[in-house]
Each structure stands twice: as C-alpha cells, then as structure tokens.
Amino acid sequence: MKEKKIALITGASSGIGWSTALALAEKGYDLILCGRRSERLQQLADVVKVETRQLIFDVRDKRAVLEAIEGLPKQWKAINVLVNNAGNAHGLDTVQEANLDDWDAMIDGNVKGLMYVTKAVLPFLRESSWGHIINVGSIAGKEPYPKGSVYCASKAAVQYFTDGLRLDLNPEGIRVSAIHPGLVETEFSMVRFKGDADRSKTVYQGVEALRADDVADAILYMVEAPRAVTIADLVILPTRQASAYIINREH
Numbered sequence: 001m002k003e004k005k006i007a008l009i010t011g012a013s014s015g016i017g018w019s020t021a022l023a024l025a026e027k028g029y030d031l032i033l034c035g036r037r038s039e040r041l042q043q044l045a046d047v048v049k050v051e052t053r054q055l056i057f058d059v060r061d062k063r064a065v066l067e068a069i070e071g072l073p074k075q076w077k078a079i080n081v082l083v084n085n086a087g088n089a090h091g092l093d094t095v096q097e098a099n100l101d102d103w104d105a106m107i108d109g110n111v112k113g114l115m116y117v118t119k120a121v122l123p124f125l126r127e128s129s130w131g132h133i134i135n136v137g138s139i140a141g142k143e144p145y146p147k148g149s150v151y152c153a154s155k156a157a158v159q160y161f162t163d164g165l166r167l168d169l170n171p172e173g174i175r176v177s178a179i180h181p182g183l184v185e186t187e188f189s190m191v192r193f194k195g196d197a198d199r200s201k202t203v204y205q206g207v208e209a210l211r212a213d214d215v216a217d218a219i220l221y222m223v224e225a226p227r228a229v230t231i232a233d234l235v236i237l238p239t240r241q242a243s244a245y246i247i248n249r250e251h
C-alpha cells in the first residue's frame with residue numbers, strides 16, 4: 001500500500017512556499033496549506049492532485065496558530081513534514097531611520113511566528129512514524145547586510161532556533177533542517193518595499209536570481225533524502241551572488 005505522507009507548509013500562498021507545495025504534491029504528499037490569503041491557497045489547491053486542507057492564520061497571532069493547528073481533524077494530524085517558510089522583510093533602512101512597526105512585523109513573524117507553528121505542530125510530528133522540520137532562513141542570517149539589520153537578525157534567530165531544536169529533538173529521531181537562500185525572485189521585494197514595483201524591480205536587475213522552484217527542489221531533496229540522513233544546513237545562492245550583499249550584476 002502507498003505510504004500516506006502529510007506536509008504542512010506555511011506561506012504556501014506565494015513564492016517558495018507555493019513551489020514547495022507543488023514539488024511535494026508531485027511526490028504524493030497530502031498538503032496542509034497555510035497563509036493569510038485564502039483565495040491564493042484555493043488556487044493552489046485547485047491545481048494539485050493530492051488531498052489538501054487550508055489553514056488561514058497570521059503566524060504572529062499565537063492563539064490563532066494554536067487553535068488552527070490543534071483544530072485539525074484527526075486524520076490530518078499525522079503530519080510528517082513541517083516547512084516553516086512564512087516570512088518577509090519589511091523595509092530596507094538603517095537602524096537610525098527604521099520604522100518600529102517594520103521591526104515588529106519581522107521579529108513577530110519571522111521569529112516568533114515560526115516558533116509558534118513549530119510548537120503547535122510538534123506533538124503531531126512526535127506521534128507520526130517519522131518527522132522532519134525544515135525552516136526557511138536566509139543568507140541574511142549568516143551575515144548582515146547594510147540596512148537589513150533586523151531582517152538579518154530575524155534570520156540569524158531562525159538559524160539558532162533550528163540548531164537548538166535539532167539538539168532537543170535528537171533523542172526523538174525527528175530530522176531538523178534549515179535552508180538559507182540568497183536572492184529569490186518572488187513577491188518578497190514587493191512586500192519589503194510596500195508595493196513599490198519600480199524599487200522592487202531594481203533588486204533583480206542585472207542578476208539571474210533563484211526561482212522559487214530552485215529552492216523548492218532543494219527542499220524536496222532534503223525531505224526525500226534517506227531518513228537516516230539529515231541535511232542540517234543548506235545555503236543556496238544564485239551563481240552571481242557570492243555573499244549576502246556581494247552580487248556580480250551585469251551592467
């Protein structure tokens with residue numbers, strides 16, 4: 001009989017999360033699709049050929065996260081894979097000029113939200129026959145870039161939370177991984193620049209950025225590796241990018 005596998009993906013309504021959902025569906029994973037935009041999640045559910053369930057919540061809302069995940073029907077609680085992908089940058093400013101609401105959005109979403117989702121899903125991963133958590137960090141979590149201090153700090157926190165979680169879950173046989181992409185062309189810059197399409201375009205000028213599918217392929221590779229193998233930490237960059245802020249742009 002075919003093994004039943006369930007993956008829960010946050011931020012499935014766009015970009016890396018959307019592509020990861022498609023990639024896991026191709027491998028037969030039933031999907032719990034999470035995000036705030038239900039119409040986008042419905043579009044995704046309409047194109048995959050596996051069973052899906054949608055959870056609509058803001059990861060910053062602790063109560064909403066816990067209620068949504070605890071409220072899953074029993075058969076959907078047998079979760080094997082958690083992809084903690086929801087997150088964004090808000091603003092690109094020096095500390096002197098930055099907006100405190102942007103800081104809250106990044107720390108509350110990228111850090112605390114990821115932790116809330118992990119805490120809520122963990123009991124089900126522990127009960128499942130196997131479990132794997134993949135946290136989406138960033139090259140920004142490996143080294144800061146100018147005007148990105150708080151986004152970079154939020155992704156450094158993802159790195160350290162992931163490493164600590166791996167220590168805690170080591171006795172339980174649950175795999176814990178992080179993936180750290182460089183520049184990926186998604187809605188990310190539109191969110192960062194609050195809908196300013198011209199400014200957003202400049203981010204990808206003169207460089208072939210990663211596609212969300214490239215990152216999804218890498219996530220799939222981590223998930224589909226033999227269960228005795230943990231790819232603990234994976235950095236994926238466009239070939240023209242050498243560090244968080246050194247990019248060889250064509251002029």
Ligand code: NAP
Pocket residue numbers: 010011012013014015016017034035036037040057058059060085086087088089109113136137138139180181182183184185186187188189191212
């Ligand atoms: P994206 O296209 O903007 O997608 C972000 C996703 O996160 C959306 O599905 C969004 O869903 C969800 N999300 C954001 N804030 C949320 C919140 N408070 N509550 C619930 N869901 C929320 O960006 P992306 O590039 O795919 O980003 C995915 C992850 O990759 C993020 O963690 C990002 O930091 C990381 N990353 C991106 C890049 C890049 O260059 N693009 C590089 C390195 C790392 P809703 O709007 O429907 O809620």
